[in-house]
Amino acid sequence: MIKDFEYLAPKTLKDALTLLDKYKDEDHKVIAGGQSLLVLMRQGLVAPQYLIDIKGISELSYIKSDAKEGLKIGALTTHRAVEKSPVMKNGYSVLSEMEKRLASVQTRNWGTIGGNICHGDPAGDPAPVLIALNATLKVAGLKAERTVPAEDFTLDYFETALEPGELLVEIQVPSPRPRTGTAYSKFNIIESDMATVSAAVSVTLKSDNKTCDDVRIVLGAAAPTPRRAKKAEAVLRGKEVTDSLLKEAGNVASTEAEPLSDIAASAEYRQELVKVMVARIGREALARAKKA
Amino acid sequence: MSKYSVIGTRVHRVDGVEKVTGTAKYTFDMVLPNMLYGKILRSPHPHAKILSIDTSKAEKLIGVKAVVTGKDTIGKKQGIWRRFPELCDEEILCREKVRYIGDAVAAVAAIDEDTAEEALDLIEVDYEPLPAVFNPMEAITEEAPQIHEGVELNININRHLEWGNVDDAWKDCDHIIEEQYVCSSQAHVCMETHDALASFDHNGKLTIWTSTQAAYYIQVLAADMLGIREGDVRCINPYTGGGFGSKFELDSAQFCAALLSQKIRRPVKIVLNREEEFTATKRRTPMYYFVKLGAKKDGTMLAKEVRVITEGGAYTAMGATALYLTGFFSSFPYKYPNYRYDGYRAYTNTAPTSAMRGFGAPQSTFVGESMIDNLAEDLGIDPIEIRRKNGMTPNYVVPGQAWIQSCGLHECLDAIEKHVKERGKLPPNRGIGVSAYGFMSGGIFNWFDTPYAFSSAIVRINIDGKVDLFTGANEIGQGSNTTLSMICAEALGVKLDDIRIHSADTGICPPDLGAWGSRETLMNGNAVKRAAEDAKNQLIEFAAAKMGINIVYDMDIKDGWIHLVDRPERGVSYYDIVKDAIRGKDGEAIIGRGHYTPHRKGMISPAYSFGVQAAEVEVDPETGRYKLVNVTTAHESGTVINPVGIEGQLEGAIMMAGGYGFCEDQPMDEGKILNPSIADYKLIRALDMPETEILEIDTYEPEGPFGAKEAGEGLTNPTAGAIGNAVYKAAGVRIRHLPITPEKVFRALEAKKKQEK
């Protein structure tokens, strides 16, 4: 049963921030699409006194891109809009592919990419991809704005770097460097389910189109937060990326994972999956980098 | 051309327009003036004594109109095995003791759901937790706590079946294998959860609308539990959003709604939420199988010995039948000259296990079909060949048990053999597994102790020729209203559109045991056919008289034309004769009556359907993840009355039985189900569904209406076994513990690699 609350529906970002500032010491919660929040409210796990509905703030729903500034996505952009946006073809198609396997069409039609990130679920799909893409998140409070690297945004299970009174307003993804390829996939048993384990890999090659100049490997559902496998990255950086090196990277990544056992899979199995996923997705990212 | 006008044609469901327009009313949708909303308080303990229940605070909450506990009941225990009082062990509202997490202890009726829910929080129950036992193997040991008073070793029931001489037969076997299997739990997951709207009037008469598979059972059991006469209870099953075995016992929604309404004399509606549906209704019976199987070198199977221990959960429910049927169907579909089965059902402090589509046969078929593949491999015989060598044939008698009349198993094997050949050489990591099965068309057992015929129907022909068909059959989505209307139309010789069916309303329909055990088509179909023929014969009398026919001619009705069988052009309109006949009967409408109870067909069922399924999977050897690529089924169910209905039953069964094989499970921790939501309980969705093909094999069942038999539950039997065999073919690992999850396949692959090193 959802407990009663007071409902506030600002229509502009400024109004929203003003309200948030006003209620920041009260028992309040922000709702965007509610696809994650309402589940918690129904179970009584979250029962705010004030609910601030930001879904109607149209100025936070947009997708923009240019070569210099990169890609900018408003926090209230729906998953479906990201998935379907033609802009993603300019080097961000991994975002569109990721969205296509996130939940169901209905959930994507209403849920927002910002809400997903702010929910802080370690099994969420967008965060690993955004970290691999080296994205930055713009956060606004009434008094100030700041940016947080996507990889520093999730602090623990369902806990983020947002301070009371702050909203996530924009996701900023830099333009991909030349010879960069990024890929993402999740392992699950039912196609549209949450990830049992996921991995995103972004590879940038040197001008010889063989040697790894830079790489970012991100694991999802394998630790309390989406996590970069930095030791695994080190295995690849500066080297010619081969299948066996990718396998080694997978093995190393698996030692960096700290998965839990739950009803979907045991921790040991998740660790094995990390090995396979990192190698496979790395291979895909490499192939894309070579073509880019 | 078919000799039938209606049977075998592709028709729209008779409830179709209402269902696609959203106007079909389910219990879930019903609202009565002055109606209250009920909620049920459930035990958080797997096993505990109830020391006291204090409802005073809840009663004081504004908006609460009634609270009931076990003290408000007449103190009876109920069960569906009424012939055996010791198996009627469920109070529904517990008085002294709770036996599983989810057992009901109190119920509240209030002006809205929120108030009712708030009131639940105000009820104080003082429990004394007792030691609990969850695993059936532990439950049957001396050390285990006793769950029901007087039930030694927690053995709820045992079952023994035997023919031939198993002990002697082993020495004639060239090869014997012994294996163990574990079959998991499964939830029905009907899209409409259990619900009921109960309304007592001031004359003490109860009407209860409910989502059920057996309105008649609910009428009888509710009357019994409330201490009123059967005739004072009218149970109506409007539209029902799925049953699959979960909805033919009296459940907590029905009983608590009725009890609250009895107390307050206002309509009370209770809808279980999805979590209650997962944790506090019944489920498929988990089973531990120990099997020994022996054969000659040439593959002739000589003996099979099966021991099974089932996890009963807290109450008997339909588990007694599941225990029996899993034993009987462990011999299916083969001719074992020597066979022995010993089954034990153990009480445990877990949610009760009961009937679910296939009723013990999906478990036995998974085990049996896995083992026959293993046996074939050991003996170097082709899997289809070994099934052919041992498979049942028409008119086979299962010694002392059953007489199988029609049987198309061998034709099904031929069809699947051809299919497998046509798939050609498979790419790496792919495999096709086959699995053969059979199932009954309704049970002959009368543990419910009904004094009535198993099925009955009444046909009333009105002045305009429109026919009202009254039957106790329960439409739960399986399409019985359509199938029975088709049988009625065919038997009477009129159009489908002439039939208006009224079903599963105990106030106006004759009793029927309900939609379980795949019984409606054969049993109720026979009753409907007989009722229609009774009415038809009355019309023919009038037609013969009117036409002045020589008595040597035989008459019939087809497509609304009453005619001479040998000279079809000579006849009169059905619609005209109806008018004459009613006038001739002094204004009485034409009423036809029919009933059916199986006789002289052995102890189990009047007829059996057979089939063979081939499942194709593709395994990812690095992760164990596999995909269901294709499932092709050759099956026979006698005359096909409603082809669209059969296709739907088959494809739906693959979703459910494929899920049983692949991903559906109910893991528990100390009796607590860990995945009580649709997000966590894995169900096959559209993107996961394999392509499906159906190969229809013709048979004719003499016992069935127009030669028809079941095509409902049996289709759930083969899939888990076929998947297991396919995984073995594709990856070389045999999984003996359902469901066959990728993680299990992965571990088996790892173990195999280690062994090979």
Place this chain on the structure above:
Amino acid sequence: MKHELKFTLNGQPYEIYIKPKTLLVEVLRDELGFTGTKRGCSSSSCGACTVMLNGASVKSCSILALQANGAEVVTVEGLAKGAELHPLQKAFLDHGAFQCGFCTAGMLMSARGLFEENATPDVMTIKEAIDGNICRCTGYNSIVRALTAVSKGEYKEES
């Protein structure tokens, strides 16, 4: 405190007052009596509550009704025009794309959302569109066949 909700349902404007916690599905079913829309899980997992909101399919059990302020909502009751069934409904009937019918309203609305975006979806796109909808009866394939027939133009809306 109750809030005003103004929206259009199946072409008809409504103005009602509701508690803010009221879900869209509760407004449709309980406040306005449009019970064609079902609830199977109330947690966004089964799709039985799917309706169209401003032209896109959504799960009405997981949307606060007040979020639909000013919106246009279409439910299964809005498909047929009087006695004339919508092409999707006809296709469902012809292909036996339902049994118990409890998932049907949601399936139809997911399908409606699909065809609003794409008049000729292929099989994968069709499966994807109904993947958020559980059907425990049919095994989905008959629904996919029905929608494939619509995609091929076998069912045209009469103008």
